Amino acid sequence: MLKKICVALIAFLMLLPVGGIGIFKANSIGEKEREAKVNEIEESIIKLPEIKWSDWDYSQIGLHIHTDYNGIEKDTPILQSIFEGIDVDNNPSTGQNGNDIKVFVMVFPYAEKVNGNWVFLISFIVNVIRLGEEIKNGEFEISLGGSVFFNVQHKFRIGYYSPNNEEIPREVRESITIVPYIFYEKDPEFYIYVEPIFDEGNQNLSVILEYSNLGSHKLMIDYYPAVKTMVKVSPNVGINKFNIAIERFASIEQTIRMRYEGNMAINLTMEDIPQAMNFSLNFSENYFEYEASDEFNTTLIIEVFGLDYFMLIKYLPRHLKAQFEEEGYLYIYVNQRKTKFIISNDLENPTTYFSITNLTGEAIIQWGIGKEGYFKIDGLKGMKMETKLQIGSIYLKTYSIVNAEHLDINWNLSIPGNVFVDTNMEWLSFYSFNFSIDDAFGILIEANSLKAEDFMTEWETEFPFFNKSGEIQFIGNITFAIMLNGTWYYVF
Structure with a gap:
């Protein structure tokens, strides 16, 4: 359906007159009859009273144009917007005859057969000319607002926003098709097409969409920069699923950010997107899944409101899923080694950060952080993992290239106490583990290559003599130290 709607809208937009309405001429009457008709019309016009745009209510026909230029807001009747234009800056010396923009608008509902079933669609077309x-x-926002009744009331607002110091396009052709599925138990689908024309290169632009019938949906799409693009968004709020398809008609690099608010709220940022891509996201408080028809050398940043962390995926795979538990459990599956998956509480300066890459298959990471705790990894060989955690007085930072399928570190930093390390005697190519509490108790392990089986170091007193059991081997330099009451003691 995406391609059919896209082709139809592009063809229709190409036929739109510039900034006005179409005119139809007929020559089916004779010359004398035509003159008589003209005279009759002229006499009728003379008798008509003069009507000013100020006599019209801005929403008289159910539609109006809202503009905001550098803080100057106004609502304008749709007919005035079409025939005369809008003075957005309240300055009669700018634009043409004081009018700065002109608008062409069309709203039409129709039905189409999809997968053997008839569905109702509404298309909104807005053509804005500077x-x-x-x-x-200047900073500028324009939107078409109103409502259409078909079985239920369909309220909408569509338009675009141009930031300050970005060029307001000379012309923007925007069309939005909504499939509300009013006769089916299915959430709406949105098809958003935008075609900006700039005087100078490509600038940034945002598309605005608000729609409600039995539910409310708000969507804002930021284009960096804006080029001719079709985006399909299918939120499935019942199961917290989000389906997205994007088709671009330009070869330049582009980043798109989408902000959706409905029964769920989510921000998505896609960097360096390809010409065409489609994918779906499924998420809950403790679960996340990404699926796509292909791999993309693209970065996706996900922010789900109500959750305390961001997710970032570099080099999008066909399939990635992760499951979290509050007690310290993460299951992750990735089908592409190039993919890097990051979870953090802040994109710029995170205090909680976890990343994993070079994984084809699944891995389980478990942890319990405290004076008594553990850190375990079970997964395929070759995985690279980095962790950073800083909560109050607790600090943890790890980095490892895990050639082993199993890694287990657990500890009791009391007196007496112990530290246990096990890799099933398989090598870690590089390993760094730095953990501390209150700068009083901690563990520091750093090694270029390390393997161990049931290795344990134990101590009985505050000035410890370490008892060692099990086996540990390393290549190159190694640091293995225990902090007790603020003092580091070296095991190796």
């Missing part, structure tokens, strides 16, 4: 140069680089 008439002068004076407002070109």
